[in-house]
Amino acid sequence: MSDMLVRLYALPPLEPLLEAQHNSGITIRRAIAPEKHHVLNWIRQHFSEFWVSECEVTFGHQPVGCWLAVEEGKLIGFACIDATARGFFGPTGVSEAARGRGTGKALLLVALHDLRNQGYG
Numbered sequence: 001m002s003d004m005l006v007r008l009y010a011l012p013p014l015e016p017l018l019e020a021q022h023n024s025g026i027t028i029r030r031a032i033a034p035e036k037h038h039v040l041n042w043i044r045q046h047f048s049e050f051w052v053s054e055c056e057v058t059f060g061h062q063p064v065g066c067w068l069a070v071e072e073g074k075l076i077g078f079a080c081i082d083a084t085a086r087g088f089f090g091p092t093g094v095s096e097a098a099r100g101r102g103t104g105k106a107l108l109l110v111a112l113h114d115l116r117n118q119g120y121g
Contacts, residue, residue, distance in 0.1 A: 006089075008116035017106040021069070026076065026098075028106050031066040033059060039066065042075045043093070051091040054083040067110050069094065069103045079107035087120050 021028055031039055036059045044052045058065035058080045069077035077094035084090065089111055094104045 006112060008112060008120050011109065011112055011116060014109050014113050017102065017109055020102060021106050024101060026069055026071045026101070026103055026106075028067060028069050028103075028110050031059070031064045031068050031078075033064060035068075039068065039075065039078060043078065043091075046095055047091070047093050051093070054091050055080050057083045065114075067107055067114070069098070069107055071098065077103050077107055079111040081111045081115055087115060089115070 018028055036056070039059075040052050040056055043055055055066055055078065061082055065080055065082040067079045068075060075095075076098040077092075079089070079092035081087075081089055089108070092104065092107055092111070094107070
């Protein structure tokens with residue numbers, strides 16, 4: 001698959017998606033440094049070692065370039081920015097059991113809004 005350009009200045013609003021996730025008991029938030037080992041182990045278990053390597057890079061940024069979806073204290077999804085290259089989105093994933101609830105879309109949009117807030121267009 002080729003890279004895709006996204007017009008960050010034309011993103012849909014984020015708040016309705018975050019509210020819907022919250023109403024479903026899911027919190028979307030930025031990862032923090034002490035969670036690095038937990039997040040990387042979860043990605044290793046659910047996805048691939050390649051994605052572990054990419055996500056690890058985001059924990060070296062300030063602020064961390066990894067967003068998490070958490071339900072009942074358990075990680076169910078993640079999305080990264082600035083991993084492969086500055087201004088890039090990905091990797092991202094939601095556990096199979098949590099798919100179909102809009103969590104992936106919410107993670108995508110929170111990450112893209114973060115890129116826009118950093119000044120990318």
